[in-house]
Amino acid sequence: MLQFLHGVASGDPLQDRVILWTRVTPASAQEGIEQTVYWQVATDAAMQMLVAQGSSITSAARDYTVKVDAAGLLPGHVYYYQFSADGVHSPIGRTKTLPRADVRQVRMAVFSCSNYPAGFFNVYADAARQNDIDVALHIGDYIYEYESTGYASSHAEALGRISEPRELLLQLEDYRRRYAQYRSDPDLQAVHAALPFITVWDDHEFADDTWREGSVAHETRKHGPFSLRKQAAMTAYHEWLPIRLPDSSSPEKIYRSFDFGSVLSLHMLDTRLVGRDQQLMMSSYYDAQRNFDAEKFRHDVSSPRRQMLGSEQMAWLEQQVQQSGARWQVLGQQVLMARMEYPLAIAMGKCNCTDYSALKKRAVRDPAALGKKEQDWLGTATLPCYMDSWDGYQHDRELVFGMMQRHRKNLVVLAGDTHNAWASDLHDAQGCQIGVEFATASVSSPGMEGAYRDCDPEDVAAMMVDLIAPLYYAQTSKRGYMIVTASHEQVRCDWRFVDTVMQREFVAATERSLRTLPGPGNRRIEECAAS
Numbered sequence: 001m002l003q004f005l006h007g008v009a010s011g012d013p014l015q016d017r018v019i020l021w022t023r024v025t026p027a028s029a030q031e032g033i034e035q036t037v038y039w040q041v042a043t044d045a046a047m048q049m050l051v052a053q054g055s056s057i058t059s060a061a062r063d064y065t066v067k068v069d070a071a072g073l074l075p076g077h078v079y080y081y082q083f084s085a086d087g088v089h090s091p092i093g094r095t096k097t098l099p100r101a102d103v104r105q106v107r108m109a110v111f112s113c114s115n116y117p118a119g120f121f122n123v124y125a126d127a128a129r130q131n132d133i134d135v136a137l138h139i140g141d142y143i144y145e146y147e148s149t150g151y152a153s154s155h156a157e158a159l160g161r162i163s164e165p166r167e168l169l170l171q172l173e174d175y176r177r178r179y180a181q182y183r184s185d186p187d188l189q190a191v192h193a194a195l196p197f198i199t200v201w202d203d204h205e206f207a208d209d210t211w212r213e214g215s216v217a218h219e220t221r222k223h224g225p226f227s228l229r230k231q232a233a234m235t236a237y238h239e240w241l242p243i244r245l246p247d248s249s250s251p252e253k254i255y256r257s258f259d260f261g262s263v264l265s266l267h268m269l270d271t272r273l274v275g276r277d278q279q280l281m282m283s284s285y286y287d288a289q290r291n292f293d294a295e296k297f298r299h300d301v302s303s304p305r306r307q308m309l310g311s312e313q314m315a316w317l318e319q320q321v322q323q324s325g326a327r328w329q330v331l332g333q334q335v336l337m338a339r340m341e342y343p344l345a346i347a348m349g350k351c352n353c354t355d356y357s358a359l360k361k362r363a364v365r366d367p368a369a370l371g372k373k374e375q376d377w378l379g380t381a382t383l384p385c386y387m388d389s390w391d392g393y394q395h396d397r398e399l400v401f402g403m404m405q406r407h408r409k410n411l412v413v414l415a416g417d418t419h420n421a422w423a424s425d426l427h428d429a430q431g432c433q434i435g436v437e438f439a440t441a442s443v444s445s446p447g448m449e450g451a452y453r454d455c456d457p458e459d460v461a462a463m464m465v466d467l468i469a470p471l472y473y474a475q476t477s478k479r480g481y482m483i484v485t486a487s488h489e490q491v492r493c494d495w496r497f498v499d500t501v502m503q504r505e506f507v508a509a510t511e512r513s514l515r516t517l518p519g520p521g522n523r524r525i526e527e528c529a530a531s
Helices: 122-129 172-183 186-194 226-240 294-301 311-323 353-365 372-379 394-406 457-467
Strands: 008-011 018-023 035-042 050-058 065-070 078-085 093-096 105-111 135-138 196-199 256-260 264-268 328-332 341-343 382-384 410-415 421-427 433-439 471-475 479-487 491-498 508-516
Touching (some): 008 078, 018 035, 018 078, 035 065, 050 065, 093 186, 122 186, 122 479, 122 491, 122 508, 172 186, 172 226, 196 264, 264 311, 311 394, 328 479, 353 372, 353 457, 394 433, 421 491, 433 508, 457 471, 471 508
Parallel strands (some): 008 196, 105 135, 135 196, 328 410, 410 433
Antiparallel strands (some): 008 018, 018 065, 035 050, 035 078, 078 093, 105 479, 256 264, 341 382, 421 433, 479 491, 491 508
């Protein structure tokens, strides 16, 4: 008998429509044939007050996934939806359309980096229980492409979460099977059934550190042409995610905007595929005597020839920002935009973070006790170290900052990728305050705690804030997500964490809340006012 084993989902809501998704698993005797699937939208959870309905045909050619664009809906309304086929009904999902201009508040849950073998999806389970979130954003690494013995898999067997297929994902069928495994997870199904999703991909939906024409982890001789792997991964992504293509003839273009009334315009960017040049490698700036050419490195990392978004996406973003009348411009994107530069002694490997932090404290207590080498370390400049982030594409970052200044916009950037939680002020190259960045911890991928096993996590987070000038807040050892609440008066970010992903029983709590205010005299991170 036919089954709905992968739940339901909705996504890309507009004022009058929303994408609805499911997948049917045909009985073995039916495999290979087309399947008609019916869908309904109602205003009540009992599915009695129908407002839209229709049918769609699916087959093995699209992995038996179903995506429909349910139109004719009202703005800012909650709806319920269900699929059926051969007399079998899917679970019932809940969704919500975008609001009218007069909306007062918007609440978004923000996720990143959900790694199936690394632990249970308790973060999704907690978000599914919230009853006042309008939409969920997943800003990348929805799946991971590694083989079953690859990254963060040491507990997979004990947890019953060994990756399938067990091989590295290369072909279309590989990616499809991995999505099917992830979407079999009850907590992921629950959050999809509870909230409409707006998604963009990052690298692990393809391969580690993907750029426009390749990946640091893709070996052409061993894995074949990257273009074929990219196409396979992209096809599976569009099959399995409730995303609406802005241009059906260009599936690689997923950047798109959503207007939440007069409160915020959400611009979902692609910092991976359509524009990104290959990442710089710091190792290439050392000579034979292991001297680092810092001047050439700084020149290259800020070169106008290095693009993150590409000229077409950059022009599109400026047009969207210029035309928006919303109070806030929110960028939903993958990697850190804030400057995360380390002192040169750390960047060059001459001193580690903990020793440098201790050195700074000693310099305050007893500066005369420092040797010349230690004084030199403290007196040197800083250097970006993570070339996969916007730090490696500084000209494009300045272009984004420049457009926000020209059009006098209030900027909030949302980021993921690092598995840790961060909050930073955003400054341009001249030091002008441009906006703020809120970055979410991972759903399950491990954070910095593995690199500092002998240190108190609170000390590690404090050390990061001490070493990185624009950084206001860090949480480097817990899994979680963000709830971002926007109104005309402020944008508030609540970081919510779970106490474990190693068992299904967990406790979740909001551990930090920060905000930013609009206007040229504000646009920086500050503590939330006491309630």
